[in-house]
Amino acid sequence: MLTLLTFPPSFDTPSHSPFCTKAIALLHLSGEAWQPKYLTNPTKMPLGRLPVLRTQDGQTIPDSAHIQAYLETKGHEFDKGLSQQDRAHSHALIRMTEQHLTAGMAHERWLRNDCWPTVRSAFFGELPAVLRLPIATMMRAKVRRGLTSHGIAQFSEEDRLTRLGKDLSAIKATLNGKPFLFADHPTAADAAIAPVLDMIRNLPCDTGLRRLVQENAALMAYVHRARAALYPQ
Ligand SMILES: N[C@@H](CCC(=O)N[C@@H](CS)C(=O)NCC(=O)O)C(=O)O
Incomplete structure (x- = not known):
């Protein structure tokens, strides 16, 4: 199971952060099994920011665009069919x-x-x-x-x-x-x-x-x- 390190929900969205919410949306679209782990202090993260994805094989992937790229390597084509x-x-x-x-x-x-x-x-x-x-x-x-x-x-x-x-x-x-x-x-x-x-x-x-x-x-x-x-x- 994938784990998304993310800021917690607030204001009726699943995270305070637009970048964490983007990662949540990409995971949802991918259909991969995942769970959130809520953090409030990202200072120990690789880029000092959230979101970060932890994969089953122990990779730690910071940045929503890198998370998208990782999901694409697993075969999820988010822009399929676009010119x-x-x-x-x-x-x-x-x-x-x-x-x-x-x-x-x-x-x-x-x-x-x-x-x-x-x-x-x-x-x-x-x-x-x-x-x-x-x-x-x-x-x-x-x-x-x-x-x-x-x-x-x-x-x-x-x-x-x-x-x-x-x-x-x-x-x-x-x-x-x-x-x-x-x-x-x-x-x-x-x-x-x-x-x-x-x-x-x-x-x-x-x-x-x-x-x-x-x-x-x-x-x-x-x-x-x-x-x-x-x-x-
Ligand atoms: N380029 C990054 C941006 C992520 C980002 O800026 N996250 C902010 C929250 S919206 C963050 O963690 N800031 C550090 C902090 O709040 O201390 C991405 O796409 O994931």
Whole structure:
């Protein structure tokens, strides 16, 4: 049995982390037998991050893209039937989402004062009371540095929303009435992208970004369809 080392569930998704949720979706699509092992501190992981997959033969595979590649070596072709052009489009859309839209979602969770108390309890609520506030405050400062260095935290609210809105438009344009991004069934792009939209629509405070998703019927229908196909329960 495969074991996925993952951050625990929160906010109605099977992990806090979009990358862990992507790995869960890929494992679900692969049909492999797997179990989650929940961790809250990834510092001892090979890349200091989660997800990490442990295989039956003792391999430890960090990074959701490497987990995908491992499952592909076992014969699970997530993009079966896609043209070369669609594969290129899918790759670009995944990169956009993972490198930009996800940072926008993290900005809302971690840096907005109206979201933070709920996020803090969801992510750090299980820690002993004496450690909870210092660790949460230290992690928030680390995320602030990361998102400032990335650039997303440097923009005004209006500029940030314009930029993230363009990512959402690219996703909507790709969907273009189809049930999933590139086919009538989920592919690798859906596993990577739908969890991020799901986390945005379920942000714990009212933000412009959340409204852009919640007020778009096509995106909301897609999120519900993808949840049922990728991480049902
Ligand atoms: N490229 C990696 C990114 C994974 C990643 O950034 N995970 C974050 C959580 S979303 C993490 O573990 N951060 C370290 C921490 O939270 O301390 C992947 O695709 O798996």
